[in-house]
Amino acid sequence: MTGEQASTQASPAEELHSILLAHYRFQSLSAGFESGLFEALAEKPGMTKAEIGQKLGLAEQPTRILMLCVTAFGLVRKDGDGYENTAVVEPLTGGKDPVAAALVPYHQHITYKTMGWFWESLKADTNVGLKKVFGEESTTLYERIAVDPVLESAFHNAMGAFSATSSTELVKTLDLSSYTHMLDIGGGRAINATNIARRWPHLQITIIDLPSVAKTANERLAAAGLDDRVRAVGLDAFSDEFPTGADCVLFSHFLEIWSAEGIRKLLQKASRAVGDGAGIFIVTPFQDDDETGPAHAAELSAYFHAVASGEGMVYTPREYEEWMSEAGFTPTGRTPVGELINHIAISGVKGGA
Ligand SMILES: C[S@@+](CC[C@H](N)C(=O)[O-])C[C@H]1O[C@@H](n2cnc3c(N)ncnc32)[C@H](O)[C@@H]1O
Structure with missing residues (x-):
């Protein structure tokens, strides 16, 4: 030293x-x-x-x-x-770091009180924090915030500020030149879809998100003049089938919210919705294979378990590749998504590579 x-x-x-x-x-x-x-x-x-x-x-x-x-x-x-x-x-101050500025109200209104129930959430193996703070009937943070405009905007402002940074990196990372129609599952308020559509002007995109979020996404897409190519559909990714006709699927910052069993179901659903040769891209934070970190993976894992869904965590890239293979996708590579966010894009192809 x-x-x-x-x-x-x-x-x-x-x-x-x-x-x-x-x-x-x-x-x-x-x-x-x-x-x-x-x-x-x-x-x-x-x-x-x-x-x-x-x-x-x-x-x-x-x-x-x-x-x-x-x-x-x-x-x-x-x-x-x-x-x-x-x-x-x-x-x-002064809009210098919009991600950090959006994270202050996000942590104040969403994670601060809920994370006080971390140990109880681990013992009960569910998101006790969300239920104690926002009502026993709450199942996921996403459903809960949909009926509370203050929480919804605290969440989506933070997610949106983060997505604005990460999607700038994402469009540099993904090569979508050979695809014509993307399904963006849990696509939020269309920040990724907007950037991707601008970068790849030939591409159609169908976003799937919960109805209240899809409505906002469609308003934003109309304002951006992209509603002829990009549209959001209000669906529940678990209870509804995905629309067919796309030739690639994006899961960005979505799969880690769910349990391994839930992820397997979503990947199998994606596989049913597309034909052979279709691409898949999983964009996600990741934990090291030896399970010692990084700290960001630990924080998010605690948050998914105690607050957001009560079942997700930050997994290793190897786990995602195994689940992709089980669903009929051949993993084709891992690419870091920029330096700012320390996430990864795991790609694959339906059928053989
Ligand atoms: C962490 S955000 C990711 C947003 C975006 N994909 C990105 O990368 O910035 C997760 C999104 O999943 C959506 N979501 C949660 N549960 C869902 C469900 N059951 N079906 C569809 N979307 C869901 C939320 O509304 C939210 O927009």
Whole structure:
């Protein structure tokens, strides 16, 4: 270990302390973000506590507590009587990092309370977090948010911001030149489909998603002038068959939501919907074959189990290839999807390669 590493690396005691108190840090970040504090300081650095309290509509003591928290946690720095943002929160302001900015309300409204039920979810082998926070009748987050506009927009804003980044990388990764019609299963609000349709002007795309999402996707597609080639159909990927007539299928950030059994069913359904020679692309986060990480795979696995579906996790590429083979697709390769998101595209062909 170099001297520099030794001085910057947290000791085990510091690491434990930081984990124990992580919720205070996140809640200070969220309060600073949701109140508009960081945006206000980005626009006018050097505001005093009194000016901040007035701007945020807070009484004196709450202002003092908020400013103590954001300062102590390194989100804001104090210089004389004035405050300014640190580099930590600067990306959350002025649209600089839309993914990070969308993730703050997403974690605040969706994962924060629900992940408090992680251990109970593991013991019960279902998403207790979703049920405890959003109602016992909730089965998946996706169905639950469809009847709650605030949650739906917190989810889709975050997913959309992430998808905007990942789909830019995705269009560079996939070669769709030999296909004419793509099925995009769980295609969300058509962000991938829009980018793919623009990159491959000959391609038709049929998106399948839950009815409320498909409706929004169709509105966005009409606004983008792509509704002659791309349309969304409101279907349940589990209870309905996929439309036939396509010659390639995309599962982007969808299969990992489900159990191995569910994934097998979806891949077999895809196989029934297409003919020999059809392509398949599974775009997904992945965990290392030795099951030691990365951290991103761990976070998402915990989220799928305790919140989103109660059954999914981040699987290894090898598992996907086995399930593809069982469904009649020959795996043809793995391609990293950009550097920003650390996901993979696993491709295959129906029948022989
Ligand atoms: C994580 S998002 C992925 C969106 C998009 N494919 C992407 O890569 O950005 C998962 C999508 O699956 C949809 N979904 C969840 N359950 C579904 C079901 N049973 N049938 C169809 N779509 C479903 C959700 O509405 C959501 O749009």
